[in-house]
Each structure stands twice: as C-alpha cells, then as structure tokens.
Amino acid sequence: MARSSTGFVTALTAGALAVVGFLAYQASASAPADLGSPKSSSSSSSSSASPKKKADPKALPAQSGKGERVVYALDADRVWLVGAGGKVQRTYEVTPGTVDPAPGKYTVNSRSGAIPGTDGTPVEHVVRFASANGVVIGFSAAVDGSTPEPDPTKQTGGIRESRADGNAMWEFATFGRLVVVVP
Numbered sequence: 001m002a003r004s005s006t007g008f009v010t011a012l013t014a015g016a017l018a019v020v021g022f023l024a025y026q027a028s029a030s031a032p033a034d035l036g037s038p039k040s041s042s043s044s045s046s047s048s049a050s051p052k053k054k055a056d057p058k059a060l061p062a063q064s065g066k067g068e069r070v071v072y073a074l075d076a077d078r079v080w081l082v083g084a085g086g087k088v089q090r091t092y093e094v095t096p097g098t099v100d101p102a103p104g105k106y107t108v109n110s111r112s113g114a115i116p117g118t119d120g121t122p123v124e125h126v127v128r129f130a131s132a133n134g135v136v137i138g139f140s141a142a143v144d145g146s147t148p149e150p151d152p153t154k155q156t157g158g159i160r161e162s163r164a165d166g167n168a169m170w171e172f173a174t175f176g177r178l179v180v181v182v183p
Contacts, residue, residue, distance in 0.1 A: 058091050061182045065105070069178040070129075070139075070169070072159070074100055079139070079161070081172045089172070092165045094139070095147040097156035101130035101137045106179040110136075111170075114143070118156040121146070124163075125170035129179040131157070139173070141166025 060080050064071040071080040077096055083089045097118065110128040117123040118135070121142050128138030137157035147160040161169060173179070 060086075060088050060091075064182055065178070065180045067178065069180050070108075070173050072101075072179065072181045074103065074181065074183055079159075079165070079169070081168060083172075090165070090168050092161065094165075095149065095160040097135075097137070097158045097160075098150050098152055099132050099135040099137065099155050099157050101132055101181050103181050103183050106130045106181065108173050108175055108177045108179060110138070111173075111175065117142070117158045119150060119154060119158065123158065123160075125166040126158075127169055127173045129173075130181070139166070139169050 057076060057078070060082065061071060061073055064080070064082075066086060067082075068084060069082050071082060072078075072094075073080075074096070076093075078091060078093050080088050081090045106129040108127055108129050110126075112126040112128075114122065114124045115126060117140060122144070123140040123142055126138055126140040128136055130137040133155065135155045135157040137159065139159045139161055141161045141163045143163075145163050147162065150156045150158075
C-alpha cells in the first residue's frame with residue numbers, strides 16, 4: 001500500500017509542476033518586453049514623470065512678512081507691492097545701485113518728488129528706507145526713463161525703477177510703510 005501512495009503523490013507533484021510551468025509561461029508571454037530592464041537616461045526625459053518645477057520668479061517670497069508692505073528681493077532684483085490681505089498689487093524688476101541694504105525690516109523714512117540721484121541723474125518719486133556704509137538707499141525712477149547699470153566705481157544707493165513702476169511705488173510707499181528686504 002505504501003507503494004501506491006508514493007506513486008499517487010509523485011503523480012500529483014508532477015501535475016502541479018506542469019500547471020505552475022504552464023501558468024509561468026502564460027504570464028511571461030503577456031508581460032511587457034521592457035519589464036525588469038533598467039531605464040536609460042534618454043527614456044527618462046521622455047517619460048510621463050513630470051520634471052521638477054522651477055520656482056516662479058514673480059512669486060512673492062514666502063518669508064517676506066505679513067500685511068501691507070514693500071518687498072525687495074536682493075538676489076532677484078525684484079520688488080512686490082503687497083496690499084491688504086497679502087495680495088500682490090504689483091511686481092516688477094529693478095536695477096539696484098552698488099550698495100545694497102542688509103536683509104531685514106525697514107520703514108519708509110524719507111521721500112522726495114524730484115532730485116538729482118547719487119549718480120547725478122535727475123530722478124523722481126524717491127522713496128528712501130535705509131542706509132548702508134554711509135549711503136542712503138531708496139527706490140527712484142530716472143526722469144528720462146533709463147535704468148542703466150550703475151558705475152561700479154561709485155557708491156550709489158538708488159534702486160532704479162521704470163517711471164510707471166516709480167509712480168506706483170510713490171503712491172503705495174508713504175511715510176512709515178514697511179519695507180522688507182530679503183536675500
């Protein structure tokens with residue numbers, strides 16, 4: 001009787017192996033051809049995976065404070081006029097002078113309608129908020145509308161804006177208005 005049990009178990013094992021082998025063959029026949037193969041660098045650029053998004057250069061810096069304020073980003077050479085509720089009313093690029101203010105919080109402490117700039121250019125709508133190395137720093141617009149790169153041999157604190165942007169700054173940045181300078 002032991003002999004017939006051994007034959008029966010052997011037959012069942014052989015049958016099970018045949019079924020498993022058949023199922024494995026079917027699975028491999030329906031699998032994609034590139035399954036398990038490493039991805040090449042050229043196929044990764046055309047894959048459906050989204051590339052890393054670059055930060056929007058016009059987006060208000062996250063650590064720029066709260067409330068109504070002027071935000072000036074040194075590295076981006078950009079200004080944001082932030083109104084009630086933290087809503088950006090206007091953003092624009094500027095041309096900085098040769099002397100930058102240190103990052104921090106300031107307030108508008110002086111304004112002038114029209115004067116000569118530190119580089120001798122007639123400017124209007126001057127909004128001053130800081131000083132560094134004995135140089136007064138503020139936003140202004142050249143009367144002729146120019147925004148040239150400053151002379152690197154002179155210490156200038158004028159942050160030049162277009163005339164339209166200078167008008168907007170003049171209306172927005174009254175005495176005591178917060179100015180936040182970020183890196």
